[in-house]
Amino acid sequence: MPELPEVETVKRTLQQLVIGKTIDSVDIRWPKIIKKPDDIKQFEFLLQGQTIEKIDRRGKFLKFVFTDYVLVSHLRMEGRYGLFQKTDEINKHVHVIFTFTDKTELRYQDVRKFGTMHLFVKGEEEKVMPLSQLGVEPFSSEFTPELLLSSFKHTNRKVKVVLLDQKTVVGLGNIYVDEALFRANIYPETFAKDITKKQAKKLHQEIIHTLQEAVDQGGSSIKSYVNGQGDMGFFQQYLLVYGRENEPCRVCGTPISKTVVGGRGTHYCHRCQK
Structure with missing residues (x-):
């Protein structure tokens, strides 16, 4: 399972690839990955037109910060993200596709399908699970x-x-x-x-x-x-x-x-x- 160094590295590489991109559509091919909201159509609808402003990390979780929402993603055992052209072949382990207005796609691939995604209104993500009970960050001044x-x-x-x-x-x-x-x-x-x-x-x-x-x-x-x-x-x-x-x-x-x-x-x- 990816730990802090792996998730931090994914965060840094994604920052170079997708910051400033705007979502045109979302295609969910394995609904069980989406934990919030319960309705995957709502998940897809809420993200349409949203621009990625930054990508953060909280513990082992990635945080995609959009215009109005925050997507909290856990990679679990084998989850991974990659940026592709819309014309690139999609392999069978790709379960969520975020298509941007520039025709590129951020694809979430997960062989074991254990990964999770929670979508929150911006500012609400730290108040409830899965982030609310996490301890301090090891690189912060709070860790003593x-x-x-x-x-x-x-x-x-x-x-x-x-x-x-x-x-x-x-x-x-x-x-x-x-x-x-x-x-x-x-x-x-x-x-x-x-x-x-x-x-x-x-x-x-x-x-x-x-x-x-x-x-x-x-x-x-x-x-x-x-x-x-x-x-x-x-x-x-x-x-x-x-x-x-x-x-x-x-x-x-x-x-x-x-x-x-x-x-x-x-x-x-x-x-x-x-």
């Missing part, structure tokens, strides 16, 4: 070691589970939680309430550094992820633990271990993360 420590002290869950739930800090998924915990020398099954002030400070730093490095590399193309221009990311070449089971730790040489935490496959070094 103190915030992390406070969220850890009031739960009986393991630290990895807390970082994955998006209610304290957003954008972290399985890849970057494993990487940040390794860099902070924290065992992923440590109970969050046992994290010390020193560990929280280190973890805070490594979350930011890991995500920033991944953004700089265009994300991690572990499976099918590409950006809005069809390019792969390169951060997978720099992963320290994720996906490296039985390979030597890049720090100490110990074989990387894999376990399950909170139902998610989890990679760690049992020597570096005691």
Whole structure:
């Protein structure tokens, strides 16, 4: 599933491709992707004549900001956007097509059909689900070691589970939680309430550094992820633990271990993360 670095990269590439374009029509080929409004014809109607003013990101969600509305899009497992000419062939995995007045098309492709789209009146999108319960952005001034420590002290869950739930800090998924915990020398099954002030400070730093490095590399193309221009990311070449089971730790040489935490496959070094 695309995490913050991948969604941020998609956002940046789409900004270069579709800002200022006006929608002429919308073609929905898989209605279940549209979660709000319930009537897909209304979804299509409301977006006609709307101009894309900017594209934002909130956690793992893309926000298409139109003249009067905001489209909140989650890519889930394999969702992707691409800009095409109207005459280009449409493959069978394209489920939503936004046709612009200049005859280009923004196509949403999703092999597994797990992606979601919510359309809100501008200004209402942060007040209700799916964005209303999200935590702070990791690159914001609101994200502090103190915030992390406070969220850890009031739960009986393991630290990895807390970082994955998006209610304290957003954008972290399985890849970057494993990487940040390794860099902070924290065992992923440590109970969050046992994290010390020193560990929280280190973890805070490594979350930011890991995500920033991944953004700089265009994300991690572990499976099918590409950006809005069809390019792969390169951060997978720099992963320290994720996906490296039985390979030597890049720090100490110990074989990387894999376990399950909170139902998610989890990679760690049992020597570096005691």
